Amino acid sequence: MIALACDHTALEMKKEIKSLLDSMGLEYKDFGTFTEESCDYPVYGYRAAKAVASGECDRGILICGTGVGIGIAASKVKGTRVCTCSDVYTATLSKRHNNSNILTFGARVIGPGLAVMIARAWLEEPFEGGRHQRRVDQITAIENGEAL
Ligand code: RB5
Numbered sequence: 001m002i003a004l005a006c007d008h009t010a011l012e013m014k015k016e017i018k019s020l021l022d023s024m025g026l027e028y029k030d031f032g033t034f035t036e037e038s039c040d041y042p043v044y045g046y047r048a049a050k051a052v053a054s055g056e057c058d059r060g061i062l063i064c065g066t067g068v069g070i071g072i073a074a075s076k077v078k079g080t081r082v083c084t085c086s087d088v089y090t091a092t093l094s095k096r097h098n099n100s101n102i103l104t105f106g107a108r109v110i111g112p113g114l115a116v117m118i119a120r121a122w123l124e125e126p127f128e129g130g131r132h133q134r135r136v137d138q139i140t141a142i143e144n145g146e147a148l
Contacts, residue, residue, distance in 0.1 A: 002028040003060035005048035007041040010063035010107035013115055017061055020116050045073035052101050053079035060102040071104035086110050091118045095125040097132045
């Protein structure tokens with residue numbers, strides 16, 4: 001189950017991502033927003049991130065104007081590993097090496113074609129594990145207040 005969220009800047013792009021998920025046979029849950037009325041991206045970023053952190057959803061794709069605000073908000077939820085990016089390479093490696101569980105991008109930064117390519121690459125890429133698991137575990141340790 002993929003958690004989706006956006007603010008008022010990204011409704012059209014969220015539709016494009018839904019079409020991609022439909023074509024890939026992946027289920028999703030939309031945490032809003034649902035209208036073009038100006039809204040606060042932290043609300044929707046938080047709701048979707050909570051669903052990922054709790055295990056209700058496996059991963060999340062969150063979109064605002066830049067991808068930055070909704071990504072910062074989501075990253076405040078313990079258990080998230082957020083990748084904000086505008087290119088396929090970063091999205092792919094963020095899964096392969098960092099096991100990112102939330103992808104964000106900006107509807108005012110990239111076009112729908114690139115957004116779909118980024119999302120597809122990120123969804124299809126496996127986590128490599130091995131030495132990268134150790135590093136992801138170190139990130140979790142930092143999150144838990146442990147010293148490295
Ligand atoms: C909304 O104007 C804009 O600030 C928001 O979409 C996002 O880009 C914030 O990071």
